[in-house]
Amino acid sequence: MPHQLETERLILRPFTPDDIPAAYPLVELYYKLGRAYWGQGYAFEAAVALRYFAFEDMRLHRIVTIADAANGRSLALMRRLGMTLEPAPPSWAGEMMGTVVNPKMRD
Template identity: 50%
Template sequence: MIEIRTARLLLRPWRASDLAPWAAMNADPEVREHLGGPLTRAQSDDSVASFTADFAQRGYGWWAVEEQVTGDFIGFAGLDRVDEHLPFTGVEVGWRLARPAWGHGYATEAALATLTFAFESLALPEVLAITTVDNLRSQAVMRRIGMTRDPAGDFDDHSTADGTPTRNVLHRISDPRT
């Protein structure tokens, strides 16, 4: 699996030692506020198994993210295929960080490195990003990495646990080299 180094971060394969801090992140209601609520430890562990399998199959996916100086696991970033139930197709960039890592520019740094990988290594012509209309922090990261909102792609997600639709917004960025 490919590793990516930035000025402060290492995007790397998942390790067994990541499971506990990942589960703690996924149990945090603030971290999961726009993602359907907290996950159980089993759900969290299953997600890492899925990330690892997807990466092995496709050559891209979700990396674990650590601070280079401390070696601390702080979250994840990477690429994934857009869910099949959505009204568009493509590959999306995403990130999720533990609360102590918020506000340091890590999401922007990891997302920019991921976009570079998407365009230079995978030769993707475009990358998407999706979040809830209320997730202003993620939308700010999307703007900082050069993405533009596509209001025509906004949609209601009906796959929530309680069936209540959630309004989502779509952002796009094309390969700047083309």
């Protein structure tokens, strides 16, 4: 299991090659920050580093993330990361999905 940092205020768990499905190389970016850490750029910095790792080192095709449609901060972060936002499937009522494709693997 990869190293996982989890406190009352912050959770960060990087992905490993074992997390990647062979048939469709993508990962979900998941983050959760305690309120004291909001608006300080931590989520953005971590996500940029993970995006680089996913695309450059792991050569993954895409990264996805899910957020509550009412969570403006998460949606803004997704946009800053260059993600395309779209409603998640109807069974995930009220959720938005962000996707960014590795620019080196676009058709």
